[in-house]
Amino acid sequence: MEKTGIYTNHLMYSIILFLSFASCISPPQTGGTLKPVNIIYFSQDLLYAVKSESPYDAYLDTLIQIDLKHLETELNLREEKLAFWINLYNALVQIKLERDTADFKDKGEFFSSKDFNIGGNKLSLDNIEHGILRGSQFKYGLGYIKKLWAPSFEQRFRLKTLDYRIHFTMNCGASSCPAIAFYKPEKIDEQLDLAESVFMKANSKYNAIDNTVEVSQILQWFKGDFGGEKGILNILINNDIIPNKINPKITYKEYDWTLENKKYE
Numbered sequence: 001m002e003k004t005g006i007y008t009n010h011l012m013y014s015i016i017l018f019l020s021f022a023s024c025i026s027p028p029q030t031g032g033t034l035k036p037v038n039i040i041y042f043s044q045d046l047l048y049a050v051k052s053e054s055p056y057d058a059y060l061d062t063l064i065q066i067d068l069k070h071l072e073t074e075l076n077l078r079e080e081k082l083a084f085w086i087n088l089y090n091a092l093v094q095i096k097l098e099r100d101t102a103d104f105k106d107k108g109e110f111f112s113s114k115d116f117n118i119g120g121n122k123l124s125l126d127n128i129e130h131g132i133l134r135g136s137q138f139k140y141g142l143g144y145i146k147k148l149w150a151p152s153f154e155q156r157f158r159l160k161t162l163d164y165r166i167h168f169t170m171n172c173g174a175s176s177c178p179a180i181a182f183y184k185p186e187k188i189d190e191q192l193d194l195a196e197s198v199f200m201k202a203n204s205k206y207n208a209i210d211n212t213v214e215v216s217q218i219l220q221w222f223k224g225d226f227g228g229e230k231g232i233l234n235i236l237i238n239n240d241i242i243p244n245k246i247n248p249k250i251t252y253k254e255y256d257w258t259l260e261n262k263k264y265e
Contacts, residue, residue, distance in 0.1 A: 039074035043087035044182050050094045051180075051264055060095075060116070068119040072156060079185035081159055082133075082192075086169045089128045090180045092116055096125075097173050097261040104173055104259050111172070121153045125172075132158045133166050134225065143224025164225045164235075165192035167218050168199040171263055175256040176203075176216065179265045200239045206248065213241065213248045220252040 042059070049056040075081045096103060096115065103110050111129075114122035130139045131147075131154040138145040150158070169192065171177040178199050183191055203216040219232050226232050229250055236242045 039071060040080060040083055040087075040185055043084045043091070044184075047087045047091040047180070047182060050091045050098070051262075056091075056095065064117045064120070066119045068121075068153075068156075071119060075157065077185065078159065078161070079188045081157070082163065082166070082188050083183040083185040085128055085133050085157075086166065086183050089125065089133070090169075090171050092128070093125060093171060093173050094180075094261060097259070101259060101261070107257070118153075121151075123153075127154065129170060133170075134222075135159045135162045137162065137225070141224070142220075143222040143226070162225055163192065164222070164227070164231075165196050167222060167225065168192070168195040173259060173261050175258040175260040176218075177260070177263065179263050181265045196235070197239050200235065200241060203253065204236060204239075204241045206236075206242045211246065211248045212251055214251045214253050217252045217255040219250075 042062070046056060046059040048054075049059060075084055092115075096110065111125045114124045114127070116123050126139060130137050131150060134143075135158050136147045136150040136154060137143060138147050168178050169181065169183065171180045178195060181191065181195065199216070204213060206213045213236060215232065215236070219226055223229070223232070226235060232250060233242070233247070237244050242248060
């Protein structure tokens with residue numbers, strides 16, 4: 001939900017936003033590098049700046065100059081990596097859509113174009129999703145094929161273990177995408193469970209007469225991430241969508257690629 005009644009005027013809002021951003025960075029290091037004190041707060045602040053339609057260029061400039069050793073230290077734990085990269089992915093998608101919604105017409109180019117710079121490394125949305133969050137999975141491998149080679153940046157920052165719940169958190173700008181939330185490392189598993197429950201219940205339909213269950217096409221595209229059809233059935237059971245000890249036929253609902261940006265919880 002949108003926050004309302006927090007700021008009484010534009011000037012006060014701008015001051016608070018500036019102080020919030022300034023609190024996330026220390027003075028320039030050698031060579032003019034900005035070094036975020038808390039990279040998780042930084043990712044949340046960037047996402048909030050995008051959501052509230054506030055200036056965000058300074059955040060992108062900081063990403064360009066960021067010290068990768070510091071970034072690696074701050075993203076030491078699985079929970080930290082998940083929160084940071086999910087928040088960043090969602091923010092960058094919205095930034096691309098804000099710059100030119102026409103880019104969304106060419107989906108391949110939209111996700112593969114290396115439009116963002118992190119510490120001197122050009123990255124695409126695909127690099128973040130399939131390289132880092134999915135642990136160097138091949139984009140078109142249905143979750144069963146890992147890439148034979150990955151760039152050093154990807155190897156350095158990728159998740160060691162793939163968590164299928166990330167698919168219920170990443171918003172690509174389409175109508176069928178999950179809503180955008182702000183993720184925190186200390187609550188990440190609780191938030192991922194909630195994201196799974198909300199998305200699965202909203203996008204699944206069980207027909208007891210035909211013994212069929214329809215689910216989002218996301219589960220087809222990344223079937224291996226979910227553990228195949230057996231894994232998908234377990235997810236449906238765990239979310240009380242189908243009864244236990246049945247074996248319904250799984251069908252996949254066509255994905256609605258209609259542009260729907262600014263889809264926040």
